[in-house]
Amino acid sequence: MDSAWLFILSCLVFSLVPGPAMLYTVSRTLKEGRAAGLRTVAGIFCGSQLHVVIAASGAASFLLTQPELFKYLRYAGAGYFIY
Numbered sequence: 001m002d003s004a005w006l007f008i009l010s011c012l013v014f015s016l017v018p019g020p021a022m023l024y025t026v027s028r029t030l031k032e033g034r035a036a037g038l039r040t041v042a043g044i045f046c047g048s049q050l051h052v053v054i055a056a057s058g059a060a061s062f063l064l065t066q067p068e069l070f071k072y073l074r075y076a077g078a079g080y081f082i083y
Contacts, residue, residue, distance in 0.1 A: 024044075025040045025041055025044065
């Protein structure tokens with residue numbers, strides 16, 4: 001089997017396996033209704049897409065070479081989490 005097809009197949013399998021995001025979405029939908037579930041899906045999708053864009057742009061390797069900048073980014077994330 002061609003390695004590209006094997007990669008595509010493995011990505012498909014991992015996409016279909018429910019993870020924490022799926023469990024969170026189901027629990028919000030059951031507890032708060034369909035609208036809350038759709039908002040959750042939209043938020044998870046936007047966050048995932050932003051993560052892909054950042055990773056694809058090479059920002060992750062840039063942050064590894066700039067430890068001071070990475071430290072400030074962590075503090076900003078912690079502040080947002082506390083907020």
